[in-house]
Amino acid sequence: MGVLIILIIASFVVALGFLVAFIWSVKSGQYDDSYTPSVRMLFDEKGNTTNTKNDKNNTNEQ
């Protein structure tokens, strides 16, 4: 029976981990714009894959 308590604690910790991951993803702006990324991913980059010409910048909203 004691093992059950450990299992419960373990499952609770895992669930908490997911909650933290969720909060993190909301915080980083993943839920702000749910449409544009679906279009953006379809573009082919030719040649230079990143903004090598101008330095790349963090684009998260401030």
Next chain:
Amino acid sequence: MNKTNSKIKAEVCYHCGDACDVELIIFDEKQFCCHGCKTVYEILAQNDLCDYYRIEQMPGITPKIKTENKFEYLENESIIEQLVDFKNESISKVHFFIPQIHCSSCLWLLENLYKLHEGVSSSRVNFMKKEISISFKNEYLSLRKLVELLASLGYEPEITLDQLSPNKRKKVSRRLIYQIGLAGFAFGNIMLMSLPEYFGLDEHSFDQFSKWFGWLNLIIATPVAIYSGQDYFKSSWISLKQRRLNIDIPIAIGLFVLYFRSSYEIISKTGPGYFDSLCGLLFFLLIGRIFQEKTYHQLSFERDYKSYFPISVSRISKKGIEVSTPVNDIKKGDRLRIRNGELIPVDAILISGEANIDNSFATGESDPIKMVSGDRIYAGGKQEGESIIVEAIRPLSQSKLTRLWNEQSGQQHYSSSFSEMTDQISQWFTPIILIIALLSGLWQMQHGLGKAIQVVSAVLIVACPCALALAAPFTFGHGSRWLGRQKCYLRDSFVIETMAKLSHLVFDKTGTLTYSRHKNIEYIGKVLSPGEQAAIRSIFYQSNHPLSRLILAFIPKVELLEIEQFEEIAGQGMQARINQISFRIGSAKWIKPDLINAKETIVVIEKDGEYLGHYLIKNEYRKGLETLAQKLNESYELSILSGDNDGQQEKLKTIFGHKIKMLFNQSPQDKLNYIKQIQKSQQVMMIGDGLNDAGALNQSDVGLAIAEDTNAFSPACDIILGAEHFENLATYLAFTKSCKRIVIISFVISFLYNLVGLTLAVQGLLSPVYAAILMPLSSVSVVGFVSLAVNWKAYRIEKQIF
């Protein structure tokens, strides 16, 4: 067949897809409709960005005609400071609203701005909001240069006075998402921990665990009740302070009692509590809230006069130098230069130049008015033609138009987080529940005080009107989503409820019942020889008058001829010599007075002093207007208000029948008063299009603005309807009535659940298991029912229309 197809295609602009009506430019083996489009193509081709044309066909936007110094105000430090989100020595970040964003090509090009200019570090588009955030290096690029770069591509950002007022800047709220996440997490985990309870295992081997589980549930549920439930507590507190009963009060009571009774049971080890119900309820309620929150970010329903005016105008200082001055700083006596296509921001007097004022914005009159120096021009007019100089007679805040607006601002529409229907029900729902709880408590007193308290709390828990609170948001949410797909955008989903109650519809005429751009042009007179056709086209080509542009698109595109002599006479027309033949083209008053006709606009052509023929320009009524009028006549009273003269009265009578009330020569203030008048006895919807209807739109119970382009400016209103769907208006109104019926049916369903729950609770039989089943079940079944019903109704309508 094939040949004609390719011919049609051949005359379409490679950049913007418009027909090459007026001009045809061949460049790089591709066709363009104007130099603007060609220039954009050139820029993109030079920078190896022609993928733009590969992602979508003809994605471009014709850039507006460039006026020098248009963005001069962007060098003004205080304006820069207000617009920029972030700035340090090397980098600035800014975001713009660009209404022209419409396809994935736009997205691609705007996110590849860094390839066009080395000063741009990165750019990111939010497609739904039509917003772009750009960070750029101050060293290489100024804000003005950046905006000019965007404008040169056809993506001119919309910068209005509105944006500059600080309180308008909204932060994106992510709180609701956090609240749902937390409630969902707790709901799932608490249900898991309650499994022994559900199976009745607690009495035997699981006894020691139930204590554990109980405490764990309490720990998980506490943040949920506090954080996720806070809006309900706050809202009911506010409404109690206002001495009103809204639906949040019974919900808050339910949540409150659920939480404290469950905590008591766990701490006193008398039971397992109802935490699963608590979290489940909050979870469903919050989902309902996010459902109704679907808004159209890219559309603005709250525009006031400020959004129409430019941020700054060129003021001519005493020394004769033009300075760009913010509109708010204009003082009486300032001289301003107004260029072609600019709005006149304040009431003013014309000093010099040839004013040709298009007042359609402010008064609804469709034809531009010529003014001579000394004439008074009211704010809201738009200059067409050469640049003029005016002297301000009032500052912005006191001009006529602004006053009309401010008169409105006091009458904000009352809005609550729940629908009127739900709030009405809660007016008597809450007292009844409280009485039932008290009575059953008194009745149970025979079994002791403990039992009585238990029963009272059980009644309050089970009566929590969640299904009731969910019915309206989900129904109207689904409804407004469907209407949105039909290009009928609602300010918020509860507008549907008001729409269902309407009894009187008031239409504006010009631009609402008629097409605003495309007009019906007819040629009457002698048949024109090819030579004459060429000559006439060449003459029209010289003129910038709106009528000339209109006719130019209508007549056949023949080769242009060389003009020997050309003169444009203001207010009259043009005269020219081509191949030794003199032509006069212009108003009937000037050339052939016997043609004068108050009802239609006429352009007469004369060759060598001899009348050839004339063009008749008529307003064309929208497609399907007659059928629409018939349908609406069955269930609504109709009125038409027009800023124009009564030339169309007979025609309108044949369309709308004789019952209709018609008023002509109506000023914006007249329209507003008319609406007020009817509102004394009826629920009114105003259907209009321009700023001249703005007062009436705002005053009416539901204001519907017709927009040819839903992203373009439209006045403040409750609904924006794409003009091409105007003929379906009757269907949409009928749909809102069905939505209301669906809400009523779902109210009945949720009452039935409450009846069952209350019967159990009053007898003291409400065990946590029953609560855990009954409460989510009622929510789910109500949500399921309304979703199915609304979508089924929408599906049936779609089959009928399309």
